Amino acid sequence: MTPETYLPDKKKDPMLLVPLYEHPAExxxxxxxxxxxxxxxHSVVLNPGSGPGAARDERFASVAERLREAGVPVLGYVDTDYGRRPHAAVVQDLLRHRDWYAADGAFLDQAAADPELLPHYGRLTVAARAAGARxxxxxxxxxxxxxxxxxxxxxxTFEGPWDAYRAAGAPPPWTADHPAQRFCHLVYGVPPGEIAARLAGALxxxxxxxxxxxxxxxxxxxWGTLPYALETAG
Structure with missing residues (x-):
């Protein structure tokens, strides 16, 4: 069965992790x-300035509080530059997200994928947990x-444009050993409308x-736009 013919019920669609990189005032x-x-x-990525920014932003703090009150985890955006960014700089961003926005999670961007950097990311994840990332x-x-x-x-395990996503092959076999809730796909350039949005969820x-x-x-x-289902919400 192809994704074009398998359009699941909305209640079974994957949960949404939304990186909305727009200022609340704009x-x-x-x-x-x-x-x-x-x-x-599932969660929302908070990214005031390619990270927590240089100082606390009250508008971001306000929306972060409202999301938490609604039961949504708020993930502080932190760039790791594929392992090249110093450990101390990453930790500083994690602490600023916690102290300025009460972020209860972390979104470590540009994460390396090769096994040689596993120890480095192991240390970063320990630091993130110590900073309160649930x-x-x-x-x-x-x-x-x-x-x-x-x-x-x-x-x-995927971030890229719609055409590349549609053409992507099956995931590696090791992923089948873990629940689907451990994996996320981020896709942009999706044609507007419900059919394409549902097809993305089906894929x-x-x-x-x-x-x-x-x-x-x-x-x-x-990442200045919302998924179709949220853009059209009343």
Whole structure:
């Protein structure tokens, strides 16, 4: 059965991890839709300035508080630069997210995928837990060495455009040893409309990802848009 013919019931669609990289003052309606869609959300990535920013931003603090009150984990965005960023700089960002926005999770972006850096990411995940991260996400953007699955609650094993996602092959066999809720796919450039959005969810489910986000945004800043289901929410 192809994904085009397998369009699952909405109640069975993967949960949404949403990286909304827009300031609440500039896109207040998008943040309102995000908060209203709390029951569909796995988590939300908070990214005030390619990380926590240089100082606490009251508007981001406000939306983070409202998301937590709605039961949605708030993940502080931290760039790891594929293992090149110093440990101390990553930890500083983790602590700022905790202290400024009460983030209860961490989204470690540009995570390396090769086994040689497993010890480095092991130390980072220990630091993230010590900083209060109850939900820890590693964004590899591709399937990493299987050893990484032991470090985090969720691995992002695909990030890329819609055409590449549709053409992607089956996941590696080792992923079948773990629940779908341990894997996430992030897709941008998805055509607008319910059919494409449902197809994206079907592909994620078929490929063993219990969490996903598929947005219409494209270009250098695709994560300024919401998934179709949230964009059209009342």
């Amino acid at each position: 896109r207040p309606e998008a943040w309102e839709r995000l908060i209203r869609g709390a029951d569909r959300l 939900t820890l996400v590693l964004n590899h953007g591709a399937h990493p060495h299987p050893g990484y699955v032991e470090l985090a609650d969720l691995l992002v 994620a489910a078929q490929r063993g990802a219990g969490v996903h986000c598929a947005v219409p945004g494209n270009g250098p800043h695709p």
